[in-house]
Amino acid sequence: MTSAAEARKHDKDQVVSTPARTSRRTLTGYLALPVILAAVCLAMYLWISSLELDSIEARSLNASSLAIATWEHVQLTAVSTVITLLIAVPAGIILTRPFTGRVRPYLLTLLNLGQAVPTIAILVLLAVAWLFLGFQAAIVGLVLYAIVPVLLNTMVGLEQVDDSILEAARGMGYSKMGALRKIELPLSVPIILAGVRTALIINVGTATLAAYINAGGLGEIIVAGLSTNRVTVQIVGAALTAVLALLIDYIAGLAEDMLRPEGL
Amino acid sequence: MTSPTNATSHDGRVMIRLEELTKKFPGQKQNAVDSLTLDIPEGDIVVLVGPSGCGKTTTMKMMNRIIEPSSGRIILDGEDVTSSDPDQLRRRIGYVIQQIGLFPHQSIGENVGTVPKLLGWDSKRISTRVDELLEMVNMEPSQFRNRYPKQLSGGQKQRVGVARALGADPDVMLMDEPFGAIDPITRDRLQNEFLRLQSEVRKTIVFVTHDIDEAIKMGDRIAILQDGSHIAQYDTPEQILTAPANDFVADFIGKGASLKRLNLSRVADIGLKQLPTVQLGTDREGVMAALRQTELSAVLVLDGEGRPLRWVGAEDLQRGGGRPLDELGLAPEAAVEARATLSDALNELITARYSITIVVDSRGVYQGVVDIDQINDAIRTMRSTAVAKARESLTDDSMAEQGRLP
Incomplete structure (x- = not known):
């Protein structure tokens, strides 16, 4: 077999996809997670309220600084994910067209290598080498890391469309572009969305590292707790990150359910 | 230019003409299709049949340029389409493939409306x-229009595939082993349905299969192809079965050509034999009189509507005493309609008690019978006609057609 076919098989091994859900969830299923997350936040609030906070703890654990940190974190996640999609989905489409067949294996190897480099290393490299700090630097680091899963899922999503479906589409007179828009992309939506969901989860977690290059986010609470040796602060920062991650995953799951084409 | 269709039985208007069509795939030494010249007459089903790898599918896919020819010309309805816009060309040609390829994310209605939508028809x-179209393929529109492909059985999907190919009423349909992936019973039914549909729509159809029996059943003409899409014989099923042009064709048809030929004539085409029958309620003397006239050991009792009821013999009469005729003798099991093939009739005949197949009309009313002598005669007639035809075309065409058969 050709190296392209091997590369394709290689990609499929790496697909990150959510388990196939045959039926849509019940109303109770939809409500369960938000209720649990709200309960966790409430419990944490009651616990903190019952404690005597010292001045260092109080500087981190108050409504306004927590709200600002959470909002910054959401921004980091959202902006980096949108940019990731804008780059990775079109790149995935281009890399499944026949004319890119020759460069495909090399490019994929390069991307996989890139993913092996940890985000923190990229952030530090940006900071040390170019004195590139703050929100924009964090976005660059996050995007570089999240591109690969979205790109691979886009490619796999497009490649898993049955050849016979594509042949029928072309045979009835769909143009290449028409077949891509009306047949290939809709049929790859579930797999592409699974990649997007993965990117979101990666970004929401990795965004905590942005605190190290002064880009804000919930990481700042955790870092503050660590540097001042205040366990309560560390716990709140970590717990809020976890709640946010689960919430974002939940919303992404809803989007997957709603955007999956009927009939699949 | 030689044209292999000289033996045509139709008015001769050519819908698709392939001229020295050649396809060479990169990296292959031999041409997949090697300088094929073929005329497809309007309104016929032309079956391309041959062993796997002979180039039949490649040949078909060049007609709508899913595969681009390396050289040669494709002429559709008098117009050279070898280098016209392929997307526009394909919207004029129906296309059915073995895997059907319905769009799983579109409803049956949307699937069937694909080509009309591409052509910009309004939604109404x-x-x-x-x-x-759904009605044409026997699928109740209100029931199926809004379903999705995964909710259909294989046979239903195939019907939708055919309906979709007929979408914008194309003159030409290309079908690549359309019934290949379907169980034998459903396949037989779909083939019959398709032939009935074709008798209404009269499309020009190019049909690819590797199954000679399917070719014989479906084809008005059959092109038997050898390696490189070289035509071994291009003729009607009758001619191919009775006068194979060479050893390759004979081998490909395989054993039992005579039996296969029986699939080609219908009971209605041969004269039915009449035997004495009696009406239900005829008295003993009447039945005995009929029994003396018939060559069999029993007579057929018909009911008031003329439908076969019982076989009654002399012994049955004696043993039965005074009981009515419909309680005597045996039920007639072997019955076919007039549009059944001789093969069906023979099949019934073999298992039937008196070596006779009863022929009835669509309401079950007795028409006559077929016996083995009639089937024998039919085969003999077919063979002599075919041989005469083959001889005739040989003398007619021998000058122009010397290069025709490899």
Whole structure:
């Protein structure tokens, strides 16, 4: 077999996809997670309220600084994910067209290598080498890391469309572009969305590292707790990150359910 | 230019003409299709049949340029389409493939309306057309229009595939082993349905299969192809079965050509034999009189509507005493309709008690019978006609056609 076919098989091994859900969830299923997350936040609030906070703890654990940190974190996640999609989905489409067949294996190897480099290393490299700090630097680091899963899922999503479906589409007179828009992309939506969901989860977690290059986010609470040796602060920062991650995953799951084409 | 269709039985208008069509795939030494010249007459089903790898599918896919020819010309309805816009060309040609390739994310209605939508019809016209097409393939529109492909059985999907190919009423349909992936019973039914549909729509159809029996059943003409899509014989099924042009064709048809030939004539085409029958309620003397006239050991009792009821013999009469005729003798099991093939009739005949197949009309009313002598005669007639035809075309064409058969 050709190296392209091997590369394709290689990609499929790496697909990150959510388990196939045959039926849509019940109303109770939809409500369960938000209720649990709200309960966790409430419990944490009651616990903190019952404690005597010292001045260092109080500087981190108050409504306004927590709200600002959470909002910054959401921004980091959202902006980096949108940019990731804008780059990775079109790149995935281009890399499944026949004319890119020759460069495909090399490019994929390069991307996989890139993913092996940890985000923190990229952030530090940006900071040390170019004195590139703050929100924009964090976005660059996050995007570089999240591109690969979205790109691979886009490619796999497009490649898993049955050849016979594509042949029928072309045979009835769909143009290449028409077949891509009306047949290939809709049929790859579930797999592409699974990649997007993965990117979101990666970004929401990795965004905590942005605190190290002064880009804000919930990481700042955790870092503050660590540097001042205040366990309560560390716990709140970590717990809020976890709640946010689960919430974002939940919303992404809803989007997957709603955007999956009927009939699949 | 030689044209292999000289033996045509139709008015001769050519719908698709392939001229020295050649396809060489990169990296292959031999041409997949090697300088094929073929005329496809309008309104016929032309079957391309041959062993796997002979180039039949490649040949078909060049007609709508899913595969681009390396050289040669494709002429559709008098117009050279070898280098016209392939997307526009394909919208004029129906296309059915073995895997069907329905779009899983679109409803049956949307699937069937694909080509009309590509052609920019308004939505009202499309939905009228979709309903019409679904009815044509025996699928109740209100029941199926809004379903999705995964909710259909294999046979239903195939019907939708055919309906979709007929979408914008193309003159030409290309079908690549359309019934290949379907169980034998459903396949037989779909083939019959398709032939009935074709008798209404009269499309020009190019049909690819590797199954000679399917070719014989479906084809008005059959092109038997050898390696490189070289034509071994291009003729009607009757001619191919009775006068194979060479050893390759004979081998490909395989054993039992005579039996296969029986699939080609219908009971209605041969004269039915009449035997004495009696009406239900005829008295003993009447039945005995009929029994003396018939060559069999029993007579057929018909009911008031003329439908076969019982076989009654002399012994049955004696043993039965005074009981009515419909309680005597044996039920007639072997019955076929006039449109059944001789092969069906023979099949019934073999298992039937008196070596006779009863022929009835669509309401079950007795028409006559077929016996083995009639089937024998039919085969003999077919063979002599075919041989005469083959001889005739040989003398007619021998000058122009020397290079025709490899």
